[in-house]
Amino acid sequence: MAEYKRSNLIADAPSGYCPGCLHSLATRLVSDVICELGQEDxxxxxxxxxxxxxxxLYWKGDFLxxxxxxxPASATGIKRTNPERLVxxxxxxxxxxxIGLAEIVSAANRGENFTVxxxxxxxxxxxxxxxxxxxxxxxKTTTTVYGRDPAVAGYPMRMCELLNTLEAPQYIARFALNSPKGINQARAGIKKAFEYQLAGKGFTFIELLTNCPTNWKMSPLDTLEYMNENTIPYFKPGVYRDKEAEVK
Ligand SMILES: Cc1ncc(C[n+]2csc(CCOP(=O)(O)OP(=O)(O)O)c2C)c(N)n1
Known part of the structure; x- marks a missing residue:
């Protein structure tokens, strides 16, 4: 049986996240992969x-x-001046x-060698x-109380698909964190993205579909089902770009 062990990058401190929020799982996955790759320092x-x-509040590694x-603009400067670091x-x-749409598109288009x-x-x-x-x-949100109407607020933006129109990105993938299968795929995808970066290959992008029980006004369990029925059909998980696989 696998034994739970706190990652070396996660402090023994309250996370600050609401119960059931998948942000904490997302950062846990990232920290696990960094440790697995021996990159925690x-x-x-x-x-x-x-x-x-x-x-x-709980990240023990270097951060800004x-x-x-x-x-993405800050990471550009950090990585260019510290090319040996995993950024x-x-x-x-x-x-x-x-607010950061210009920064992400521009960094991806330049093929900056960091991971998002x-x-x-x-x-x-x-x-x-x-x-x-x-x-x-x-x-429904607090600014679209009757639900998002595309005639007024446009359509939900698919960032993997949008960035996949650019030439430079090396790896682009989306994973859903509402099931063990999705979590395992996300872990493998994050590892692949970091490995690309460590090999100096260029821009890598990992989208993780998460939830917000508090603002969606649902129990954590209901959010996972909502994601199956609504989020995943629109934001389809999958690997959108894998330059290494294209070459093989
Ligand atoms: C320049 C600037 N504009 C607006 C804000 C207010 N602000 C803080 S958090 C936030 C939204 C964050 O939403 P998201 O990126 O989706 O992250 P989440 O909280 O959902 O994880 C905004 C608009 C800010 N801090 N700074």
């Missing part, structure tokens, strides 16, 4: 603004908290796909559940 976590930033949406951003969907971990919970969690670019059609 070499990694730099570029932390964005939002609930994503709560990992400041940066301005809303600017993590990654950890960003929510408001951060990455709204994108936690897509389809809402602005930290500020109280407003509409995000990724909010589903019909999904």
């Amino acid at each position: 070499n990694s730099i976590n570029v932390i964005s603004v939002g609930c994503s930033a709560l990992n400041l 908290g940066v301005a809303h949406g600017r993590a 990654f951003t950890y960003q929510g969907d408001g951060d990455l796909a709204a 971990i994108f936690a897509n919970n389809q809402t602005y969690g930290m500020t109280g559940g407003q509409l995000a670019p990724t909010t589903l059609i019909g999904q």
Whole structure:
């Protein structure tokens, strides 16, 4: 039987996340993979603004908290000046796909050699559940109280598909964290992305479909089912780009 062991990068401290929030699982997966690759003293976590930033409270590795949406720009500077370090951003969907849209598209287009971990919970969690670019059609938020209407708020933005139109990215994949299968696939995908970076190959992007029990106003268990029925059919999990596999 597998024995639970706290990752060396996670402090023995309250996470600050609401019960059932998948942000904590996402950061746990990232920390596990970093330790597995023997990179715990070499990694730099570029932390964005939002609930994503709560990992400041328990992340034991090197990190930098940066301005809303600017993590890919900051990571560019950090990685270019410290090419031997394992650099990654950890960003929510408001951060990455709204205020930081220019930064993520530009960094991906330049093929910067760092990894983006994108936690897509389809809402602005930290500020109280407003509409995000990724909010589903019909999904109720505090700014779309009758549900997202595309005629007013446009359509949910699919970031993997959007970035997959660019030439430079090396690895782009989306995983859903609402099932053991999805979690295991995410772990393997994160590892692959970090391995690409360590081999100096270029830009890698991992989208993790997550939840927000508090702002979706559901029990944690109900959010997992909601994801099966609503989130996954629209944001299809899968590997969108794998340059290494294309070459083989
Ligand atoms: C420049 C700037 N604009 C707006 C804010 C307010 N703000 C803080 S968190 C946040 C939304 C974060 O949402 P998301 O990135 O989806 O992350 P989540 O909290 O859902 O994990 C906003 C708009 C800010 N801190 N700085």
